[in-house]
Amino acid sequence: MLKKIKKIIILIDKFLYKKFGSDKSFKLLENIRETKVIFSYLNIIGEDAKVRFVGGCVRKVLCGERIDDIDLATSHEPEEVKRRLIKNNIKVVDTGLSHGTVTAILNKKKFEITTLRKDISTDGRHADVQFTLDWEKDASRRDFTINAIYADIEGRIFDPLNGTQDLKNGKINFIGNAEERIQEDYLRILRYFRFFTQYSNTTHEEETIRSIKRNINGLNKISNERIFNELSKILKLKNLHSLFLNKNSREIILNVFPQLKYYERLKINNSLDNRIRNKYDECLILALLLIDKSNDYEYFCHKYRVSNNTKMRLKNIFKNYQNFDDKNFYLEENFKKIIYQTSKNEALDLLLFSKCLKNNLKNINIDKLINYVNICEVPKFPISGDYLKKNGYKPGKELGNKLKSLEEQWISNGFFIDKKIIGKFLEKNSKN
Numbered sequence: 001m002l003k004k005i006k007k008i009i010i011l012i013d014k015f016l017y018k019k020f021g022s023d024k025s026f027k028l029l030e031n032i033r034e035t036k037v038i039f040s041y042l043n044i045i046g047e048d049a050k051v052r053f054v055g056g057c058v059r060k061v062l063c064g065e066r067i068d069d070i071d072l073a074t075s076h077e078p079e080e081v082k083r084r085l086i087k088n089n090i091k092v093v094d095t096g097l098s099h100g101t102v103t104a105i106l107n108k109k110k111f112e113i114t115t116l117r118k119d120i121s122t123d124g125r126h127a128d129v130q131f132t133l134d135w136e137k138d139a140s141r142r143d144f145t146i147n148a149i150y151a152d153i154e155g156r157i158f159d160p161l162n163g164t165q166d167l168k169n170g171k172i173n174f175i176g177n178a179e180e181r182i183q184e185d186y187l188r189i190l191r192y193f194r195f196f197t198q199y200s201n202t203t204h205e206e207e208t209i210r211s212i213k214r215n216i217n218g219l220n221k222i223s224n225e226r227i228f229n230e231l232s233k234i235l236k237l238k239n240l241h242s243l244f245l246n247k248n249s250r251e252i253i254l255n256v257f258p259q260l261k262y263y264e265r266l267k268i269n270n271s272l273d274n275r276i277r278n279k280y281d282e283c284l285i286l287a288l289l290l291i292d293k294s295n296d297y298e299y300f301c302h303k304y305r306v307s308n309n310t311k312m313r314l315k316n317i318f319k320n321y322q323n324f325d326d327k328n329f330y331l332e333e334n335f336k337k338i339i340y341q342t343s344k345n346e347a348l349d350l351l352l353f354s355k356c357l358k359n360n361l362k363n364i365n366i367d368k369l370i371n372y373v374n375i376c377e378v379p380k381f382p383i384s385g386d387y388l389k390k391n392g393y394k395p396g397k398e399l400g401n402k403l404k405s406l407e408e409q410w411i412s413n414g415f416f417i418d419k420k421i422i423g424k425f426l427e428k429n430s431k432n
Helices: 004-022 023-030 033-042 057-062 078-087 136-139 163-171 178-184 188-199 207-223 224-235 241-245 249-258 264-271 282-290 294-303 308-319 321-325 334-339 344-355 366-375 385-392 397-412 417-429
Strands: 051-054 072-074 089-097 101-108 107-115 117-122 127-131
Touching: 033 051, 033 072, 033 078, 033 101, 033 107, 051 417, 057 072, 072 127, 078 101, 078 107, 078 127, 089 107, 107 282, 117 136, 136 264, 178 188, 178 207, 188 207, 188 224, 188 241, 207 249, 224 282, 224 294, 241 249, 241 264, 264 282, 282 308, 282 344, 294 308, 308 321, 308 344, 321 344, 334 344, 334 366, 334 397, 385 397
Parallel strands: 072 107
Antiparallel strands: 051 072, 089 101, 101 107, 117 127
């Protein structure tokens, strides 16, 4: 019952904001108990706010999105932040002390806390900063107006650059001069397209696109890890297909990631029922954009140092790519074998990937197969090495080969093996 009530409150909050622009949504942030604790230790009674929410968490609350991280800005210098929190038994990690950032951890919840700052110099990757007490100067060094919105614990907005209005109007504006902002950190090129795809309801400003094109080679200064991390966030967007519908954004994204050439598959993905579409994570979307009968995906994985898990999932799809046009591949008994030999998750990856391919298998009910995989019980091989040892086989290569041979017969026979077959094996061994 409590969960239902909480869900209703959240839905009401979202409705109020969409209908009236109400700041009531910020109660979602305030009601996190750990947040109140952090604020109480950093704010000073009787003085103006010393700490505020900032960036993504504010933007997401305003848009009714799920909050997955909480960033705070404070006028306290990093050592003072640490002193106040450690004094009250809050764990503090120096995640970027030279840039004014520490991470507070309370009840497994993380809060990234950054001191107000202004840039002294930048090289397109890193910035030398100076701490400040001026909230507007801190805002002016950020990337986009929609990320320079602050809110205190009571939900009061501090918005010196009119980011809330830009968010409401669907406009993604660089703060100040776009070219200067890009040259401070070239990763902002990809961030621009992420936010534009997610929030914009206007067309690209021509001068913004020109600035991006003039500076596109600056991304070569950015580590591949940072680039792939940003790409992963882009791949999570529900309306990702719109990124490739626009000629300007498609041209630039493919300039950065030429391997992502199968964006047409996103049209099919976008047309799927939400129940199925929600099963696609960023790894599967990457596979849709990347995988074909060549092994080009291996270079992509190497270049961007993708995780082993992502690499193995892509490899599983690549290995089966030739099978996606074969109607016999989609038999339940075949997927039972795939489940046994790999896992349910890998079997689902294959079905979800194939669902977004253009082929002539219109009579194949992939949704039915997906349900089958979900409910299918993983078969258990009924014969063990111990069983063979009890019947005369000595430990070693011969026992392993016999066990493997029996298992292969069991699998090819629909996960059934006749006792007569086992008997013949044992009888043959006794004669030897």
